[in-house]
Amino acid sequence: MDEVFKALADASRRSLLDRLHARNGQTLNELCDGLAMTRQAVTKHLGILEAANLVTTLRHGREKLHYLNPVPIHQIGERWIKKFERGKLAALSELKRQLEKRDE
């Protein structure tokens, strides 16, 4: 879980996920296209995404195809975000109550 959060913390990596979401199965060079970064930097980012299981790769000859794995993202939603959704209204109303108490 921690690896996933850390992987998602970087805007370049989130953008790579976005690109794979738009078109799955891209090669390394395709993913480099238009990025202000060397290929090696992109390789590192993809390595981190792969280690976090957010991306799966597939060798096809001399090309390496990258596929988005949406499962960990989904798990963050289920196991982490939903926990804070419950009680959201309660938390807000409590905050409001406290804020109003300020001027007492």
Add this chain to the structure above:
Amino acid sequence: MDEVFKALADASRRSLLDRLHARNGQTLNELCDGLAMTRQAVTKHLGILEAANLVTTLRHGREKLHYLNPVPIHQIGERWIKKFERGKLAALSELKRQLEKRDE
């Protein structure tokens, strides 16, 4: 958005959010309790959470009360995670198809 992702990337900060979720409105010293970290380190973490708007504070005399703001977490769910949920099945089936094609 980037600030929120970065704030959530650290396990200590997520644990602070968990603790506020369990009991809202804690003071700095209460939040330090049981953590293997100095008070100053916790202050920094809370500062980052506050900058990301995940925590709101309220001075009450010499105490500083910390309140969880669940809105940014909710937004991550809405604006970011949901995007990858749509087409999740499609992505997985495509990946499966490609994996099966491996042995051709």
Add this chain to the structure above:
DNA sequence: ATAATAGGCAACTAAATGGTTGCATGTCAA
């Protein structure tokens, strides 16, 4: 008034991070 309590500020350090360059390897096409 004074001591204890709650918190703030700033300088410093070690390690992690994001990026680079240079070179090596493996695969495909002519």
Add this chain to the structure above:
DNA sequence: TTGACATGCAACCATTTAGTTGCCTATTAT
């Protein structure tokens, strides 16, 4: 088979980050 193309590996660098220590300020209670 030889050159071009796609990727891999490793060393290096600058900046950010997570944490520390030391000291200062403000509020409360005796």
